[in-house]
Amino acid sequence: MGIVSFEVIYRGVFQRQLAQKISRTMILAAVKEGKHGVSFGRYSDSPERNGIPAKQFGYITDTPEELEEIAAQYEPKQVDVSICADDTLTQGLESWAWTGLQPLNAVTKPGGTLIMTSNNPSEALVKQMHRRDTPYKLSILKGGASFAGLFVYKDDGTDARCLGATLKACPEICSMASLEAAIRENVGGDHHVEAARASFEDARSDEVKAGEGNTEVPFTFELLGWDSMRPGVVIDAVGGHNGYGDSKDGYVPGRNPYFKKWSTRSMRPVLQFDKCTKCTLCWVACPDSAFDVTPDGYFDPNMEACIGCGVCEAICPVPECLQMAYETAFEDRDSQYQMWTSDKDAFGKYVEDKLSAGKVENRHPITGLAGAFSGLGLEGGHNDKTFSTKSLKEL
Ligand code: SF4
Ligand code: SF4
Known part of the structure; x- marks a missing residue:
């Protein structure tokens, strides 16, 4: 068999149990056939923060020596299968350590498979993923982002479906x-x-050719370096105030230039300035x-700083003035205020398009918040379907 490796890309805390179930169960299944394996989390993703992109990894080998050798590296540089149960991560991910933006497909081997849960077609996802100079396969499992792991593990079957698709990619x-036996032992x-x-039976994959995808660097x-670090662990979220400056320029709060919140956000506010009071x-x-x-x-939501929590939408007193839309609807991080002032009609169309493509419909029944707090298996979202084979086939 040689060495097989995989990664599970997930959102910290919300999807941790889901990621662990997928990773550990796959290893357990291989071990049942006399193979050797290890499942582990990325060192720099612990302690996790809510919603921050994080990773679990797994290695499977024929011999303990192979496992010892491969597991000595910090984390895999390439994997046979990447699994991601949240398609709002298509534009890349930063771990909580903020070392820059890593493309979602960065470590999927040439010819390897990226498995993703999504209700979007593969062309739409490929358009958002960073292009690379080697081909890979994209296998879509129908369904939205799974937040099965928040508060309690309200299982929606994403774990089992990802396992079946992974086995299809790496039989x-x-x-x-053996996979069934491991699922009974560790999942349900x-x-x-x-x-x-x-x-396993239904999984299909589309080939993503070299050069296809988002051209962003x-x-x-x-x-x-070790000799230029400040004492202790310091991550500046806000770097002091920039001041009001020239009143013609408005006011921009001080921000850490490295602390971008692009992929931390699974949705973003869309503001209709002509409704704003x-x-x-x-x-x-x-x-x-x-x-x-x-x-x-006016108040212009800055897409480098917005974490996508939805608080602004919940507090805005003007109907439809400030609404959240899923990140999958966007390919830009531009200033909405600048778009609005430069062409109001074009911005009106932009708002209409983004809200129809990515409107966040569901709200948490207690907090009233949307996005990461909805679709938890409490109400709304695809998780409200009773978990049964029938409903899974409908997805
Ligand atoms: S309140 Fe609105 S603008 Fe601020 S981080 Fe949350 S979603 Fe973004
Ligand atoms: S809460 Fe709504 S109305 Fe008030 S300033 Fe913000 S966008 Fe405008």
Whole structure:
């Protein structure tokens, strides 16, 4: 068989149990056939923070010596299969250590498979993923982002479906019988086994050719050397105030230039400035000081600073003035205020398009918040379907 490696890309805390179930169960299945394996989390993703992109990895080998050798590296530089149960990560991910933006497909081997849960077609996802100079396969499992792991593990079958699709991508790992036995031991009963089997049978993959995808150069910066670090662990979220400056320029809060929150966000606010009463509530309530104040007193959500929490939408008193839309609807991080002032009609169309493509419909029944707090298996989202083979086939 040689060495098989995989990664599970997930959002910290919300999807941790989901990622662990997938990773550990795959190893357990291989071990049942006399193979050797290890499942482990990325060192720099611990302690995790809510929603921050994180990774679990797994190695499977024929011999203990091979495992010892491969596991000595910090984390895999290439994997046979990448698994991601949140398609709002298509534009890349930063770990909590903020070392820049890593493309989602960065470590998928040439010819390897990226498995993703999504309700979007592969062309739409490929358009958002960074292009690379080697081909890979994209296998889509129908369904939205799974937040099965928040508060309690309200299982929606994503674990079993990802396992079935992984085995399809790498059938040398083990037999379906061993995977089923591991699922019964570590995940669940008949429904899960059926879900994995259906996923194995139905999984299809599209080839993503070399050169296809988003042409953006991923954001990087020079990391500090050991001799230039400050004492202790310091990550500046907000680097002091820039001051009001010239009143013509409005007001931009001080920000850490490396602390971008692009992939931390699974949704973003869309603001219709012509409805805004300049009441200041969004600006005051935003926990990340993400609004720039414009010279004429509007509040422009800055897409480098917004974490996508939805607080501003919840607090805005004007109907439809400030609404959240899923990140998958966007290919830009431009200033909405600048778009609006330069062409109001074009911005109106932009708002309409983005809201129809990415409108966040569901709200948490208690907090009223959306996005990461919705679709938890509590109400709304695809998780509200009773987990059964029938509903999985419908997905
Ligand atoms: S979504 Fe959250 S972080 Fe982003 S602008 Fe609104 S309140 Fe601020
Ligand atoms: S809360 Fe709404 S109305 Fe008030 S300033 Fe913000 S966007 Fe405008």
